[in-house]
Every structure is written in C-alpha cells, then in structure tokens.
Amino acid sequence: MSISSKTTALLIAAAATATVAVSAPAAAQQTINLTAISGYPPPATWIGSLVDAYMPAVDAKLAKTGNYKINWNKGISGQIVKPRGELEGVETGIGDLGVIVTAFHADKVPLYDVSFKTPFSTNDIALISRTTQKMVDTFPQYNQTWLKEFNQVPLAPTGAVDNYMLWSAKPISDLGQVKGLKVGAAGPNLPWVLAIGAAGVQTNLADAYNSLSTGIYEAMIVWRQGAGAFKLCEPAPFAFDATLGGVNGFSLNVNRDVWDGLPKEVQNALQSSTSAWVEENVKRVNNGAVWGLNRCQKEFGTKVTKASTEQRNAWAQALPPLGKQWAEQRNAAGQPGTEILKAWMDELRAANQPIARHWDRE
Template sequence: MKTNRKHMLAMAATFAAAGTMIPQGVSAQETINVTVLSGYTDRTAWIKNLKDFWMPEVNARLAETGNYKLNYTEAFGTVVKPRGEFEGVQRGIGQVGLVVTAFHTDKVPLSSVSYVTPFVSVDLGVTSRINDELTFSIPEMREGWEKFNLEFLGHMGAIKSYNVLSTDPIDNLDDFEGIKVSGAGLNLRWLEGLGATGVPTALPNFYQEVSSGVSDALVGWADVVGAFKLCEAAPHFLSADMGAVSNFALVANKPWFEGLPEEVQNAIREVTPLYGDRLAEVTTAGDAKGRQACVDQGGTIHELSADLRQEWADTLPNIAQEWAQAAEGNGLPGTQVLKAYMDLMREADQPIARHWDRN
C-alpha cells in the first residue's frame, strides 16, 4: 500500500505538536538561572558545603512542588577575588555570594560584633545563630546590607576558634613582643597590648607571607591548616581558644531576589540557616583534623593555659565598646547590638572570659 508523502508529513506534524502539549492542570517547571560566586574555591569547607549542600538542598525543596528549579553557574575562585564578593553581588555579576564580613566593616559594621568580642564563645553554631537573631530583629543591621543593593540571607562561620601559628614557639604572652602577625583585619585587634604588629591580609596569602618572612606568625584556625599547609610555614600552633566568629554572610542581589517567586524566596531562606548549621558541624569536626594535619606537617601543638587566656582577655583594651561607640557616632545602634549579643551569649551559658558590655 502506498502512503501519500504529504499525508505522512501532516501526521508527523500532528504528533510533534501533541508531544509539546501540556495536559490540563499540569504546569511547566520554570528554570531560574543563578550565578553563585566567591573568591575562594571549593578547597575550602565553606564553599564545598555551599556547593554540596546549600545549592542542591534549595532545589530539593523546590522539587516538592515541581514549579521551579535553580540552574546554577558556579563562579568559585574565578570571576572575583577574595574581598570582591560584596561588590560582585551588589553589581549583579553574581546573584548569590558568600561575603567575608571582616573585609567590609566600613559598609556593614554591625555584622562584625563577633569580631570585637573575643574570648566569649568557641561554639560556632551558637555564635552564628545569635548573629542571625540580631540581624533579623534589629532593622539597622539588615538595612546596612540593603543600602548596598544586597538581600541578607544569613550569617554562618567556618572558624570554631582563632588560634596563633608561628615560626617560633609562643609559651607566654611576652613572646608576642616585637613579632609581626598576619590576620584578616579585625582579629588583629585581639593582639593589642601584647606588643605585636598586625599585618592585614587574607587567608590565601598566609603561607607565602610567613614563609617569606613578611610575618612571623598568623592568626588562623585549625580547619584550614591541612588545605593550606600552614604548619609547614608556621609549625608552632598555639591553641588559645580566642573565640569563634560568624565570619560569613550569604547575600543575594536585592533586585534579583525581590523578583523571584515567593516559593523560591522561601526555599532559599529556609535552607540558609541549615547550611550555617552544617558548616558549623563540619568546621568543628575539621578542627581536630586540622590539628592532626599540623602535626603531620611537622608542627607542634601548644596549649595556652586557662590563666593565660584570662590574662590575655583582661589585657586587651575594650575593643567592643570602642566599636559600639564608633557605630553610635555614625548613627547606628552599636551599644544595643553589643548588649543584645552578650545577653544572648550569657543565656547560652558560654565560657565568657570577659563581659565586653560591662568592662
């Protein structure tokens, strides 16, 4: 039997059209493109968990209804350098980014309260959750981000506790006299009164600066020792329990975020604190691994006594109240933020060596 060619083409067109039809009552899934950026690569715990947990978990929430899906472009260690995340998201180079708050104290100073309150807590989860509670309850803290075109999503941290790694052993506080110490900026104030000179820099530069003699030591944390081989350059690890900090904020480009369907906004907001909790757990587990990595790299762990930790805390000028007063001078509720932070820490029964809002 012969089949008319025109008839076959017509049938094919009909079937093709039918294949693209969506049954009544079923909606097409909308794909939303989003570039997630950081100056750091997934060698770091914070980016690895952003990539392996936050990104797929948001889509898992969205998959429950099937209405939306985020199509991610990973821009880790590529389109911006460390410190460039703030401006990258602000300008829309990326829609979501992980910002190191210590690098932007001139723009969002109130987010740095954990950086001016050392020797208060070594519980990273508690520290980050308290900072979040403050940000969502004190309008000025959120508004600090919004005026730069950024939607604040949540605080999190990858530093269980700052410690000091040095080329020569530090056995007592007098050993800080005259040495140069690399650090991220605000944490260098934790050395005031000890006679050390701070060298502001970023984590990727620590190894080179210490090994080349630019610095004699660095303020670092155990979880990154393995990845960055810090104990090869600074083999003496002073375990000082200087304190945890919520050093990151996950932010979104505000116009982009406001243009998202409410369901997508809610999924992002729901997953962000879970990412913070997960990062705290991973970092805490990584602390022990990092100390072992230091030993494996030829380093030695030195424990600072509780008496010397207390003496260190007492020796410092009241950097927290100075910070609060500076914020007040700029029309920001620094004193309110400091008191609320310390009140919440006291409620959480943290091992506070100094009550910064009191003395």
C-alpha cells in the same frame, strides 16, 4: 438523527475531549540561571557548604512542585571575583548571589563586627551562628544596611571560626615572645595581636600560605580547620592556644534586583534552605577542627602549646576596651551599639561560656 445516533455522537465527542485533556502537556518547567560567586574554593567551609548542602537543598524544595529548576553557575575559587570582592560582585550584579565575608568589610557592615570586639568569650560556633541570627532578627539595622546601601537581600549569617589560635614558624610559649613578631590577621582581629606588641599584617586565608612561606609575616591568627585545609601548618607548625574564641564572619546574600525578579516560590526556596548551609558549615568547622589538627600533627609535626589561665587572662586584659569603643562608635552613627553589645554578651553568659572579659560592663 435517531436517539441512538445522538448518543453515539456524544460518546465519541466525550472520548475525544478526554483524549485531548489527557494528552495535553503539563505547564513547562522554567529554568532559572543563577551565578554564585566567591573568591574562595570549596575547602573553605562556607563555600563547600554552599555547593554541597545549600544548592541541593534549594533544588530539592523546587523539585517538589517541578515548576522551577535552577541552573547553578558555580563562580567560585576566584573565577569571577577575588577574596574580598564578593560584596561588590553581588552589589553590582556580577554575581547573582554570594557569601560575603563580613569580617573584611567592617567599615561597610560594622554590626557584624561585634564578635570580633568580644574575644576570649566563646568557642562554640553553633552558638555564635544562632546568636548572630538572633541579633539580625532583633535589630532591623542589620538588614537595612544591606538593602539600602549595597543592593543586596541578606538570607542568613553563619559563624566562621570556632577558636582562633596563634600559628607560628617558631615555638611560642609566652606572650612576651610575640612582641615585634610579624603576625597576619584579618582586619578585625588585628587589635588582638597589636595589644601584645605584634606587628600586625592584614591578610586573608587565600594568601596566607605564600605569605607565611615567604616571610611576609612569621605567624598568623587562624583556626584549626583553616590551618589544616590550607596547609598553613607547613610553614607555621607551632600553635599557641589561648582560647581566643570564635567569630561570625559570613552572610549569604542575593543581588536585590535579581531577587525582585524571581518567582515567589524560588525566593521561598532560597530563603528556607539557609539552615542547610548554616548547619553544614558549623559541622564542617567542628569536624574540620579535629581533622585539621590531626593533619597538621601527622604531616607537618605541629605542636600545640596551651596557654595557662593566667596567660589567657593577661592577653584579654591587655586589649583596649574593644566592645565599649565599638558600641560608642555605632551609637554615634545612629545604630544601637550598646544594646547589641549587651544582647550579644547576655546570650553568651546565658550559655555559660568561658568569658575572660565582660566587654559590655566596662
């Protein structure tokens, strides 16, 4: 073969190789199916934020490389589990991930209960969220409980409530009027109303409207956004505001077996997107407080009675030493209850919060 023929052959071969390289398909994108569960609908801020902020944030992170895509199955609004069923649902793998309402599982994850044992301390939900995350980061027992006992990987906690108020069918202007009243509350804040003579009824937000409407209870401890979003101010249009304060209440968790089977890039996207969920939830609670109260006032004639400082202090002092009792119980269980309680209150004091009772100093 002549030199020119060899050169031509080489050029043709190179062109063919280049054509093959250019036309070779890129690695196929992998689709991962994930089912998120909750017994609550999107008007619940922690679920609306999950759907509208967290899932898109995860999608956006994965889209940067295009290696993976999540096909979200939104098993919310009680489609798969009812309220309170999220913990077991994620633990057993009925759902791949979900928002656990820690307030309903104080017997299982008691460390999250510290905010319920320190009422009358803060109504800053952003501070509550940050402080809870700091407790999780500081005390490994928080995450160890999820991992070792409930087959779950916790991604992040967030605040639930900015400020609880007492909503009732009839006006309340004095603590004495609560005595003997049937009052609905989540389990951890039942002691708040029992201390002033109420007949406490354990309940949840999803059942509250029907329960108030049918007289199962006559009043309820709830926050403004919740009262407006779930129309609780229709059967209970009167609110007594003693600045009971806010609480942490949620943990976004993934089933551990599912987590272990996910590619590292997907794990990173799920973990690093939690700030979108936390921030949106805080925003919705705060904005919802204004919106919720406005709705209640305009549509249902809500009237708010603000407790005096004396009334607020009297209510706070009527409670048993919740913080001390909780810390001692955690200590006895081998957990750092006293240290967590002090660390929690120190954060609130450093932020100059309206603390009516220093629960760690009793």
